[in-house]
Amino acid sequence: MAKARVKAPKKAKAGDIVTIKTLITHKMESGRRKNKKTGKLIPRHIIDKFTAKFNGETFFSSDWHGAVSANPYMSFSYRVEKSGEFEFIWHDEKGEETVKKTKLTVA
Amino acid sequence: MTNMKVEVLDRRQFLVTAGAAAAFIGGFSSAANATPETAAALLKELTKGGAAGAMEGKIKIDLPEIAENGNTVPVKLSVESPMTADSYVKSVHLVSEGNPGPEMASFHFTPASGKANAAARMRLAKTQNVVGIAEMSDGKFYVSKTQVKVTIGGCGG
Numbered sequence: 001m002a003k004a005r006v007k008a009p010k011k012a013k014a015g016d017i018v019t020i021k022t023l024i025t026h027k028m029e030s031g032r033r034k035n036k037k038t039g040k041l042i043p044r045h046i047i048d049k050f051t052a053k054f055n056g057e058t059f060f061s062s063d064w065h066g067a068v069s070a071n072p073y074m075s076f077s078y079r080v081e082k083s084g085e086f087e088f089i090w091h092d093e094k095g096e097e098t099v100k101k102t103k104l105t106v107a
Numbered sequence: 108m109t110n111m112k113v114e115v116l117d118r119r120q121f122l123v124t125a126g127a128a129a130a131f132i133g134g135f136s137s138a139a140n141a142t143p144e145t146a147a148a149l150l151k152e153l154t155k156g157g158a159a160g161a162m163e164g165k166i167k168i169d170l171p172e173i174a175e176n177g178n179t180v181p182v183k184l185s186v187e188s189p190m191t192a193d194s195y196v197k198s199v200h201l202v203s204e205g206n207p208g209p210e211m212a213s214f215h216f217t218p219a220s221g222k223a224n225a226a227a228r229m230r231l232a233k234t235q236n237v238v239g240i241a242e243m244s245d246g247k248f249y250v251s252k253t254q255v256k257v258t259i260g261g262c263g264g
Binding site: 019030032054057058059060061062063064065066067068069070072073074075076077078079081 | 261
């Protein structure tokens with residue numbers, strides 16, 4: 001479905017607090033817009049949950065509502081301890097999930 | 108397996124929130140827009156009553172003073188906290204006083220977040236106050252209210 005982009009560091013030192021930036025293409029249709037031709041409301045279709053995990057453990061998550069802009073951008077922090085894998089999950093109302101993984105090496 | 112567990116919990120959490128919001132909207136169906144009152148009521152729901160005792164300070168919500176385009180208003184938030192297992196920020200809720208609905212977004216942190224910082228982009232329908240409330244691990248709440256002037260509203264219509 002949606003195309004996700006993640007900017008997360010590939011290398012870091014233990015104890016570093018790193019910033020992760022994410023972006024996903026999604027209309028985040030709020031359900032309040034009208035189709036200009038038919039005058040009918042366009043049904044709501046949004047991503048309602050974003051989760052960030054490291055080695056399977058959730059360290060940050062967010063609940064989204066209609067007030068989140070289209071193509072949602074999300075940035076947040078993580079305290080590095082050891083090498084492993086980030087996993088970012090966008091869950092939309094229709095149950096679709098977009099998952100993106102990146103690796104982190106502690107030097 | 109850990110993945111599964113987390114997913115189920117998250118979905119349940121969402122359903123509880125959604126249910127509360129729906130019940131709440133039902134009760135006020137005559138009001139089309141969020142108002143300071145509906146925003147306050149939603150905050151009460153989200154914080155399970157904790158919003159009433161919220162103090163000023165610690166939480167900082169960075170929003171532009173004037174937003175030319177209400178479709179995408181950058182918001183940055185930060186909460187002062189050591190972010191250790193004993194003392195950390197659990198959640199930050201953002202609530203609107205002037206959008207079609209008061210709910211905007213909630214952010215959930217853990218000690219592994221390192222810092223209680225987050226940035227996102229929001230829709231704002233008109234000039235209004237955005238309220239941010241932080242829930243700390245010790246059960247305290249901190250609140251901050253920011254006014255944003257919106258030139259072009261961002262909720263369709």
